[in-house]
Amino acid sequence: MNNRPHDAPALxxxxxxxxxxxxxxLPWRIRPEDRASGVVANPYAVWLSEIMLQQTTVPHATPYWEKFLAEFPTVExxxxxxxxxxxxxxxGLGYYARARNLHKCAQIIRDEHDGVFPGSEAALLKLPGIGPYTAAAIAAICYGEATNVVDGNVERVISRLRAVxxxxxxxxxxxxALAGEIASPERPADYAQAIMDLGATICRPKNPDCEACxxxxxxxxxxxxxxxxxxxxxxxxxxxxxYGAVFYLTDGEALLLARRPDKGLLGAMMELPGTPWLVVAPDAADWLSLAPAKLNWEEAGIVEHVFTHFRLFLTVYRAQSELPEGIHAPLHDLKDFALPSVMVKAAMVGKA
Ligand code: SF4
Known part of the structure; x- marks a missing residue:
């Protein structure tokens, strides 16, 4: 028997x-007063924001959203x-599968949907990188579909509200199911954004501001x-x-880089050439046998990085010599290469 309070309309x-x-x-958001006067959300801008905001805060994601919109103003x-x-x-945004799927998704929309985002939750769900939360959010915000938008913030709010x-x-x-009982069929776009805001700004993980709730x-x-x-x-x-090791090899002008395989963690991103990542750290001599050249390698330091499923300790070795064949990244333009955060950290240790 459902003995929950009948308070959904009041909520x-x-x-x-x-x-x-x-x-x-927020820059991708249409405020209620503008929506009421006929302004509609741009699905491309909303989609970009929602993909970037997965696992990322608004202040961290916003400059990336602005950069993407400036360089790629349309999905095409x-x-x-x-x-x-x-x-x-x-x-720097992390979770790089999101970027690969973003690109794939844009190509599918260009090639199979005439450059127009599908207008329903069910159709959006078929696109790469768009899961249940993102499909529900885009469908509600851009197309006014009465979806049930539940992300980690909403889970926290609802579990507190109902003492789950x-x-x-x-x-x-x-x-x-509890969230779905409350979601608004009349103002789906505003409701979706409202409950996201409640979770992000009021019902915070550590210090919920209940007095303002x-x-x-x-x-x-x-x-x-x-x-x-x-x-x-x-x-x-x-x-x-x-445990692993990477090799910071420079000729004073450029740095030797490699590209990771397309599939798997950090797929297709750039990296310092390195060893496989192992459960047990071998001796330094074993690491150095995998270096890109036989040189007098100096240990520069150790970088620690936490991925979702494991903690990585990377020993950084450095040397200076003529570079072997490979990707030569000018030292002053490293930002033009797709280096994930862990490799940026390793490069800083190597350079120091
Ligand atoms: S902010 Fe406080 S009152 Fe509001 S839903 Fe969260 S825990 Fe409940």
Missing amino acids: RVALLDWYDASGRT TLADAPRDRVLTLWA QTPLPPAKAEIN PWQAHCAAYTAGNMTDYPKKLPKKKLPTR
């Missing part, structure tokens, strides 16, 4: 009133760009005074560790 009204007065103004210009240019502009006892991730379906009177966790006990989570597994 909708409270959230939308709060959003009308206090929602964030993005589709026509060399993939390497897309990866280079993306460098099931831990995440198993609680996902339960939280989706439009849902305070309805919130089970607030009533019990245990807001930060939610969402419940399964105990975290300790991240496994991997």
Whole structure:
């Protein structure tokens, strides 16, 4: 039996009133007053923002969004760009599969949809890099479809509002259903953005600002005074560790780089030439046997980097000599090469 409070209409009204007065103004967003006077969202700009905001905060993603829009003002210009240019502009945002899928998706929209984004959640879901959350968000924001938009922020808000006892991730379906009971069929675009804003700015992970929250009177966790006990989570597994080495080889003008294989972690990005990443660190002599040239290598330092599924320790070796064949990146223009953050860190250690 469903014995939840029948408060969905009141929750909708409270959230939308709060959003009308206090929602964030973001460069890709249409404010309610503009939407009411007929301004419509640009699906390309919204799609770019939603892909960039997966696993990334608004302040970090916004300059990237601006750079992309300036260089690729339309989905066709993005589709026509060399993939390497897309990866280079993306460098530093992380989760590089997003950039490869972004480019692939743009090409599909150019080639199979006449350059127009499909106008429904179901059709959007078929495109690479667009999962349930992103499809629901674009369909609601750009096409007014009454979808149920649930990301990590919304999961947190709903689990507190309803004091969901099931831990995440198993609680996902339960939280989706609870969120769906509240989502607004009348103002889907504003509601989607409102609940995202509530999670991002008020119902924050550590210090929820319950005094400013439009849902305070309805919130089970607030009533019990245990807001930060939610969402419940399964105990975290300790991240496994991997070890590797990279080789910072320069002739004083340029740096030797290599390209990672297309598939897999950091696929198609640039890197300092290096070794495989292993569970147990071998001796230095074993690392050096894999160097791109037999030289007098000096150990420059160790870089630590945390990926989603493991922690990596990379020993950086450096040497100066004539460069062997490969990608020679001018030292002053490294930003024009698609180096992921871990390799930028390694290059800084090598250069120091
Ligand atoms: S009252 Fe507090 S815990 Fe409850 S939804 Fe609002 S901000 Fe989150």
